[in-house]
Amino acid sequence: MQNPATLNLIAWFKQHARRLPWRQNPSVYKTVVSEFMLQQTQIKTMLPYFERWMQEFPSFQALAQAPLTSVLAVWSGLGYYTRAKHLHAFAQTFIHRPVTTYAELLTCPGIGPYTAAAIASIAFNEPVMTIDGNVIRVLARLLNHSEVFTSQATARTWVQPYLQRYFDQTHPGVFNEALMECGATVCTKTHPVCSQCPLRVDCQAFQLHTQSTCPQFLKAKELQKQKHRLWHLNANALLLAPSTIATRTSVTLLELPELSPDQRTQLPELQPIFTGKRRIGNTTYTETLYSLPPSVALPTKLIHQWKAQWLPIKALNQYPLSGPHKRWIQAILTSLS
Ligand code: SF4
Structure with a gap:
C-alpha cells in the first residue's frame, strides 16, 4: 500500500x-x-x-x-x-x-x-x-x-x-x-x-x-588564490590562451593569458586595468588584468609559451571562453568604446 x-x-x-x-x-x-x-x-x-x-x-x-x-x-x-x-x-x-x-x-x-x-x-x-x-x-x-x-x-x-x-x-x-x-x-x-x-x-x-x-x-576549507593576466588588444584582436585553471569540463576554454611572476618581471611596464573575482569549488580567485603601453612590444616567445592566439573581438562569441573572462572582456570593451 x-x-x-x-x-x-x-x-x-x-x-x-x-x-x-x-x-x-x-x-x-x-x-x-x-x-x-x-x-x-x-x-x-x-x-x-x-x-x-x-x-x-x-x-x-x-x-x-x-x-x-x-x-x-x-x-x-x-x-x-x-x-x-x-x-x-x-x-x-x-x-x-x-x-x-x-x-x-x-x-x-x-x-x-x-x-x-x-x-x-x-x-x-x-x-x-x-x-x-x-x-x-x-x-x-x-x-x-x-x-x-x-x-x-x-x-x-x-x-x-x-x-x-x-x-x-x-x-x-x-x-x-x-x-x-x-x-x-x-x-x-x-x-x-x-x-x-x-x-x-x-x-x-x-x-x-x-x-x-x-x-x-563537513565544510570544505575555503581557499584564496591570486592570478595575474595580460590584456593585449592589437588591431581589434585579443590575445587569448587555453585556460590554466583545472575545471570539470573537458572542453578547453580560452582565457586571457596568465602571467607568471617571472613574466611579470620581464614586463615591468605592465599596468593594472581591472580586477575580477571568480569562484571554482571552494577556491576564490582574485584576478588582476594588466595591459602594456602601446610602445612596448610583447615578446613572441611569451605568445608561444602561452600557446596563445589573436582572436577578432567581433567573433569572440564563436569561441568557448570561460564565463568570468567573457564577462570581464565585455566589461572592458564596453568601457573602451
Ligand atoms: S522541515 Fe522540510 S520536510 Fe519538514 S515540514 Fe518543514 S518543509 Fe517539510
Missing part, C-alpha cells in the same frame, strides 16, 4: 508544480535537454537558454543534424561546454538507436547516475530514484538526521534505503519530480516553509524544531 506521505506529496505536486517549459507538452526530447542543461546550472539561469534551444533545435533530429559549432554557439554563456558536446552526441545516437533504460543511459558520455535516473524515470517511467541535494535535505529533515555528512556521496548512500519507504514504483517520474520540487520550493536550505509542506505530518525536524541545523555537511 502506498505511503500516505507519498500520496500527499504527489497530490501537492499536481497542484503546485512550477510551470516550467519542459513540463508543458512534455516529451522525451524536452526532458533530455532540460536534464543536460540543469547539470551544474540553476533553473532561473538556464530557462532563457532552454527556450532558445527549442527554437533552434526543436527535436533530436534537428539537433543531430546541426553542426557542433552552431550547437556550441547557442549554448554559449551557459558554461560547462562539454555538456553541449555530449547532448549533441546523444542526439546523434538517439535518432538511430533510442536509449531508454537507466543502464543504457549510464553508458552515454555526459550522463551520470542522477541524470540517467531522472531521464529514465521521467521520460520512460522506469522505477529508479533520483537523489540530488534537495532530496537529501528533505529526507534528512524528515528523519531529523543529526550526524554530519562528510560529503555528498556519503549523504547519497545514507539516503537510499530511507527513500525506498516513500518511493512510488508506479509513478516514479512524478514522485522524483515532486520530491525535488518540494525541496527546491518548500523545504529550502535556509527558509523551509513547513506550514505549506505536504510532508509535515511525517517530519521529525518540524516536530523538534531542528530544521535550521539539519542536515549538516
